[in-house]
Amino acid sequence: MSSDLVTKLPLPEETLMAEPKSNIERPLSPHLQIYRPMLTMTMSIVHRMTGAALYFGTLLLVWWLVALATGPDYFAYVQNIAGSFIGRLVLFGYTWALVHHAIGGLRHLIWDTGRGFDLNAIEWFARANLVGSIVITVALWAIGYSVL
Amino acid sequence: MSFKTPLGSVRGLGSAKSGSEHFWRQRLTSVANVPLVILFVIIVISSLGKGYGEVASLIGSPLVAIIFLALIISAVYHMYLGMQVIIEDYVHGEGVKIAAIIVNTFFSAVIGIAAVFAILKLSFGG
Numbered sequence: 001m002s003s004d005l006v007t008k009l010p011l012p013e014e015t016l017m018a019e020p021k022s023n024i025e026r027p028l029s030p031h032l033q034i035y036r037p038m039l040t041m042t043m044s045i046v047h048r049m050t051g052a053a054l055y056f057g058t059l060l061l062v063w064w065l066v067a068l069a070t071g072p073d074y075f076a077y078v079q080n081i082a083g084s085f086i087g088r089l090v091l092f093g094y095t096w097a098l099v100h101h102a103i104g105g106l107r108h109l110i111w112d113t114g115r116g117f118d119l120n121a122i123e124w125f126a127r128a129n130l131v132g133s134i135v136i137t138v139a140l141w142a143i144g145y146s147v148l
Numbered sequence: 149m150s151f152k153t154p155l156g157s158v159r160g161l162g163s164a165k166s167g168s169e170h171f172w173r174q175r176l177t178s179v180a181n182v183p184l185v186i187l188f189v190i191i192v193i194s195s196l197g198k199g200y201g202e203v204a205s206l207i208g209s210p211l212v213a214i215i216f217l218a219l220i221i222s223a224v225y226h227m228y229l230g231m232q233v234i235i236e237d238y239v240h241g242e243g244v245k246i247a248a249i250i251v252n253t254f255f256s257a258v259i260g261i262a263a264v265f266a267i268l269k270l271s272f273g274g
C-alpha cells in the first residue's frame with residue numbers, strides 16, 4: 001500500500017532515473033541472537049510460556065470440576081489420574097507455572113504504573129521471580145503433603 | 149457528514165481498532181486474578197484428602213462457588229485475551245491467523261461454559 005502511494009507521487013527527475021533499490025541489502029536491526037542471554041530476558045519469555053501453559057492447564061481444572069459435577073465414580077477416576085506419579089508431576093509443574101506467572105504478572109502491573117524501570121530493580125525482580133516461584137511452589141506442596 | 153474532529157474520530161483506534169481496550173481488559177483481569185488465584189490455591193489445599201461428598205459440598209457451598217465462578221470468568225477471559233496476543237505475534241499468514249483466533253475463541257468459550265455449568269450444578273444440586 002505504501003509503495004503504491006510512492007509510485008503515484010510526482011517524483012523529481014533524478015529519482016525516477018535511479019536504479020530500483022529494492023534488492024539492496026540493508027543492515028537489519030540487531031536480533032535476539034546477538035545479545036548475551038540475560039536473566040531478565042529469560043524471565044520475560046518464561047512469563048509468556050507459563051501463560052500459555054496455564055491456558056491448557058485450565059482444561060485440567062475444568063476437567064476436575066466437570067468430574068466433580070458428574071458423580072463419585074468418575075471423580076474417583078480423575079482423582080486417581082491426578083494422584084498418579086505423572087499426574088503429580090504435571091500438577092507440580094502447573095503450580096510452578098501459576099506462581100511464576102502470578103509474580104511476573106505483578107511485576108508487569110508495577111511496570112504499568114511507570115515504576116521499577118531502573119536496571120537494579122529489573123534485575124532484582126528477575127531473580128525474585130525465579131527464586132520466589134520455586135520457594136513458594138515447594139512450600140505449597142509441603143503444606144499439601146502435610147494436609148494429606 | 150461528521151462533526152468529529154480528525155483527532156476525535158481516530159482516538160482509541162489502534163491497528164486492531166480496539167487495542168487500548170484489549171490492553172485495559174488484560175490488566176483488569178490480571179488485577180482480579182491475584183486475589184482469586186490465592187483463594188483458589190487455599191481452597192484446593194483444603195480439599196486435599198477429602199472424600200467425594202465433602203469436596204462436592206465444599207465447591208458447591210455459596211462462598212466457594214462464587215469465588216470459583218469469579219475465578220473462572222476472570223481467568224478464562226484473561227487467557228483468551230493473552231492467547232490472542234500470542235497468535236497475533238507469531239502467526240503471520242492472514243488465513244491461519246483468523247483460524248487460530250476463531251479456535252481460541254471457541255476453546256475459551258467451551259471451557260468457560262463447562263466450568264460455570266459444573267459449579268452451578270454443584271451449588272444447586274441435582
Ligand code: HEM
Pocket residue numbers: 047048049050051052054055058098101102104105106108109174175178179181182185223224226227228229230231233234
Ligand atoms: C495470578 C494472577 C495473574 C496475573 C497477575 C497475570 C498477569 C498477566 C499479565 C500482566 C499479562 C500480560 C503480559 C504482557 O503484556 O506481556 C499476562 C499474560 C497472560 N496470562 Fe496472565 N496473569 C495471571 C494469571 C493467569 C492465569 C490463571 C492464566 C491462565 C488461565 C493466565 C494466562 C495468560 C496468558 C495466556 C497470557 C499471554 C502471555 C503473553 O502475552 O506473553 N494468566 N498475565
